[in-house]
Amino acid sequence: MTDVRRPARTLPWTALVLGLGIVMLASSLRAGVTSIGVLLPELREGLGMDATTVSLLTSLPVWCFAVVGLGAGAVIMRLGVHRVTVLLLTAIVVGLLARAVTDSAWGFLLATTVAMFGAALGNVVLPPLTRQHFPNRVPLVSALYGGTLLTGAAVAAGTSAPIADAFDSWRVALATWSLLALVGLAVWLPTAIAERPPRHERRAARTRATISLARVARTRVAWALALLFGAQSSQAYAQFGYWSDIFSDAGVDATRAGAILGVTIAVGIPITLSLPVLMRYAGTSVAVPISFAAITAAGWLGVATAPLFLGGWLWGLLLGTGGSAFTWCLALIGLRARTPQGSAQLSSFAQGTGYLLAATATFSVGLLHDATDTWGVPIGMLIVLTGVMAVAGSVAIRSAPIEEELAAQADQDVSGSSVRR
Secondary structure (H helix, E strand, O other), X not given: OOOOOOOOOOOHHHHHHHHHHHHHHHHOOOHHHHHHHOOHHHHHHHHOOOHHHHHHHHHHHHHHHHHHHHHHHHHHHHHOHHHHHHHHHHHHHHHHHHHHHOOOHHHHHHHHHHHHHHHHHHHHHHHHHHHHHOOOOHHHHHHHHHHHHHHHHHHHHHHHHHHHHHHOOHHHHHHHOHHHHHHHHHHHHHHHHHOOOOOOOHHHHHHHHOOOHHHHOOOHHHHHHHHHHHHHHHHHHHHHHHHHHHHHHOOOOHHHHHHHHHHHHHOHHHHXXXXXXXXXXXXXXXXXXXXXXXXXXXXXXXXXXXOOHHHHHHHHHHHHHHHOHHHXXXXXXXXXXXXXXXXXXXXXXXXXXXXXXXXXXXXXHHHHHHHHXXXXXXXXXXXXXXXXXXXXXXXXXXXXXXXXXHHHHHHHHHHHHHHHO
């Protein structure tokens, strides 16, 4: 999916700089998302947002991740992985700064779309960047950028409200997170300038063509992973978008709500870093998806029935533990493919379709709350989706690799053609 040539031997200081670039890139991909939820009341008042606009805003990231994610591979092949990295970081910086200065609700949505376009490309760029520069340390670097992504999300969620209070401005709080992408841009810009134009490898293109997205969409494992990814992402983006509103209605101020959300996200960091070990011991046991689903459901049930019990911290811990399923989902996509081409197409379908489902669910949370004037109904929908996590995850973890399903599919097509003759 990239202009990856033979990996060059990386000097220690070069590896340090490139590692910093990957870390800064990862840290910038969710800060622009989680900083919105805790400042939503201020945004409503400052920009005059109605319920429909808020629903659009909170579901916008996942819409971008779905649409842009499906086409990101072609962009990387055309421009090269380093140029795309610079492009996406520039989009994040411009988008985050633009939405901090606009006085229009629709201008805010447009600027957020630009920033989320960059973040969506970043989701796809991280694996090939790691593969090109750290080919012998892919698991380690992957765990590192996964933990960093969660750290950036947690810090933004936990400190955006205090920053807004300190400067008496939500605009300053939102603009602050452009600094992460700006540092990443400073690291990757020299590399992109020095990079030669990418060489299009026709042989690799023909190989990828044999595993088309259309064929992948006809397999059981692809749909199981898409439903799993969609149901899990629905939980996360409902939290990112509506956490402050839920706890505000329960009588909690924005700073404390943001701190609880920060802890919720931060809980996933150590679990993410230890996930390779956990997966090695758990194997293909269905206890893994069922546990993630049950813990998430328990957290939402607590938020719906007694949000202030133990200050809300217990529910944050439960939802954060269940939210660690995100990294497990990404790892499972890789484990259900035997070739890079199979993994790429499976990832494209699972994430693109999954984020599309998550966007629909996140948008529905706002509409259901607006229609019923209660959080019980939309939270009930999210609890139902944890059941989808459990079932789809159980199917996915026991499924054969995508290549085996595609081979069986091809045999059936041949047999069908012979019968018709």
